[in-house]
Amino acid sequence: MTAAQLFVEHVAKRFDRREALVDVTLFAQGGITAVLGPNGSGKSTLLRCATTVMTPDAGTVRIDGLDPNRERERIEARRRIGYAPQDAGFDVRTRVFDAIDYLAVLKEIGGDRRRRRTVLEVLDRVGLSDRVGERVGDLSGGMRRRLLLAQALLGGPTLLVLDEPGAGLDPDERLRLREILAERRRTTTVLVATHLTDEAASADTVVVLGSGTVRFAGSPGQLAAHAAGRVWVQAGFPPPGVRSSWQQADGHHRCLGHPPAGVDLVEPTLEEGYLMVQDALPTP
Amino acid sequence: MNTPIDPARLDANWRAITAELDAPRPARTERALRAIGVPSSVVRMVAATPALRRSWYLSIVAVVLLGLGAADPAERGSLFALLVMAPLLPVLGVAMAYGTSADPSHEMQLATPTHGLRLVLVRAVTVLVVSVGTVLAMMLISPAARPMAAAWLLPAVAVTAASLALMTNRPPRQATTIAALAWFVTVLVARVVADDPLAAFRVGGQVAAALVAVLSVSVTVVRRGSFERIEFAR
Numbered sequence: 315m316t317a318a319q320l321f322v323e324h325v326a327k328r329f330d331r332r333e334a335l336v337d338v339t340l341f342a343q344g345g346i347t348a349v350l351g352p353n354g355s356g357k358s359t360l361l362r363c364a365t366t367v368m369t370p371d372a373g374t375v376r377i378d379g380l381d382p383n384r385e386r387e388r389i390e391a392r393r394r395i396g397y398a399p400q401d402a403g404f405d406v407r408t409r410v411f412d413a414i415d416y417l418a419v420l421k422e423i424g425g426d427r428r429r430r431r432t433v434l435e436v437l438d439r440v441g442l443s444d445r446v447g448e449r450v451g452d453l454s455g456g457m458r459r460r461l462l463l464a465q466a467l468l469g470g471p472t473l474l475v476l477d478e479p480g481a482g483l484d485p486d487e488r489l490r491l492r493e494i495l496a497e498r499r500r501t502t503t504v505l506v507a508t509h510l511t512d513e514a515a516s517a518d519t520v521v522v523l524g525s526g527t528v529r530f531a532g533s534p535g536q537l538a539a540h541a542a543g544r545v546w547v548q549a550g551f552p553p554p555g556v557r558s559s560w561q562q563a564d565g566h567h568r569c570l571g572h573p574p575a576g577v578d579l580v581e582p583t584l585e586e587g588y589l590m591v592q593d594a595l596p597t598p
Numbered sequence: 599m600n601t602p603i604d605p606a607r608l609d610a611n612w613r614a615i616t617a618e619l620d621a622p623r624p625a626r627t628e629r630a631l632r633a634i635g636v637p638s639s640v641v642r643m644v645a646a647t648p649a650l651r652r653s654w655y656l657s658i659v660a661v662v663l664l665g666l667g668a669a670d671p672a673e674r675g676s677l678f679a680l681l682v683m684a685p686l687l688p689v690l691g692v693a694m695a696y697g698t699s700a701d702p703s704h705e706m707q708l709a710t711p712t713h714g715l716r717l718v719l720v721r722a723v724t725v726l727v728v729s730v731g732t733v734l735a736m737m738l739i740s741p742a743a744r745p746m747a748a749a750w751l752l753p754a755v756a757v758t759a760a761s762l763a764l765m766t767n768r769p770p771r772q773a774t775t776i777a778a779l780a781w782f783v784t785v786l787v788a789r790v791v792a793d794d795p796l797a798a799f800r801v802g803g804q805v806a807a808a809l810v811a812v813l814s815v816s817v818t819v820v821r822r823g824s825f826e827r828i829e830f831a832r
Contacts, residue, residue: 362705366709367827389713392710395709397705397706402704403702405647413703417706419639419712420643420711421710421711422710424639434621446621475709
């Protein structure tokens with residue numbers, strides 16, 4: 315099994331008067347690509363185009379060279395996809411096992427016994443094997459997120475697309491999610507949309523979206539480096555005009571912006587690099 | 599005699615056994631459908647949507663009530679109501695079970711290799727079969743309704759097909775509402791023009807229904823790609 319090749323080229327999408335995506339280009343094969351951006355930046359729209367459930371107004375999407383505009387190729391491409399949308403879920407009256415089994419049927423996992431085994435395997439993988447007979451409505455929010463992940467893992471997809479998978483998960487669950495994604499790094503192309511920088515930190519590539527355009531694409535280290543020379547720590551209140559500042563536990567202020575002369579510059583974090591990219595401040 | 603043990607095979611067998619033990623028993627509806635020979639994958643497609651089951655129950659209750667009214671030979675209005683409402687029941691069932699507003703897992707379904715049209719057709723046929731069976735049964739046990747027992751079948755197919763054709767360009771509930779309104783208008787216009795309450799169910803109406811059905815099926819097949827996109831599923 316090889317990781318799928320995802321190629322999104324010059325994609326644009328508009329809803330009424332709002333441009334959701336503007337000339338977005340993205341390539342991924344293997345590893346984890348995090349799409350980072352604020353709410354409404356076009357992350358979910360990009361993921362929908364990448365998973366073939368939405369057709370872009372312009373540009374092309376290819377999954378292993380397959381064109382989703384052609385019916386046969388779209389169906390073939392979908393055999394490689396595991397997708398967990400942000401707002402999706404299951405009817406609260408459905409039993410956990412039935413919900414995943416239904417998606418397994420749609421994913422063409424044939425043979426009753428094989429399908430049952432596959433369903434129980436993915437439920438076990440996300441830690442829900444002891445909940446198979448319960449109603450979805452009886453699960454906690456975090457468990458429902460894990461259920462979405464379980465259906466995405468069905469059939470061993472080579473392109474795994476997850477929209478805000480960490481939302482609502484407690485620290486243990488987030489660790490488990492990170493483990494699941496990390497173990498698929500080599501065999502799967504993982505595309506994760508998030509607005510949390512700590513989720514993006516474990517990715518191989520980070521793509522920053524802002525107002526539907528790609529503001530940055532590179533490694534987490536390169537993103538953090540965008541704030542190099544812009545972060546400093548000082549005693550007392552920060553000077554006026556800083557981008558942002560917050561008081562640390564030791565009472566000093568950590569500031570982001572144009573540093574005044576003579577301050578001690580420090581190593582920037584991914585979050586600070588992200589803020590610099592979103593602000594499009596020129597690097598010094 | 600020592601028999602060599604293959605750990606991989608042992609593990610696979612163990613997993614197969616635990617899967618059989620751990621998987622919950624299918625619901626009554628599913629067991630009933632399997633018992634009459636419906637493939638388990640189709641059963642799952644149909645029974646996994648509680649909204650679809652709800653629409654079944656509602657349509658059955660509606661038909662029984664209308665049928666009881668139509669059983670009285672003096673109540674010509676009840677027979678008319680039964681004939682007008684019966685073709686809408688399958689359509690309502692489809693609309694109540696398809697799209698993101700009816701089914702929260704719809705977006706996940708779209709990303710699977712199963713064609714959206716196949717899914718909607720499986721559900722439409724299921725609702726059609728249940729509704730047709732119930733309505734026919736009610737009409738056949740009612741002496742007043744018996745002569746018209748089959749008169750609503752073609753209109754039902756036409757309205758369902760028209761609804762599916764409209765769904766290629768409009769959200770499911772909107773498409774269904776348009777199809778239902780068009781049906782009501784057709785019945786009323788035919789009634790006024792021909793001065794016959796059941797004009798829409800006579801030969802002319804049946805021919806028109808057949809044409810609408812053929813045209814709608816053609817549009818649905820040509821534009822089937824719409825069932826694969828989230829834009830039309832809200």
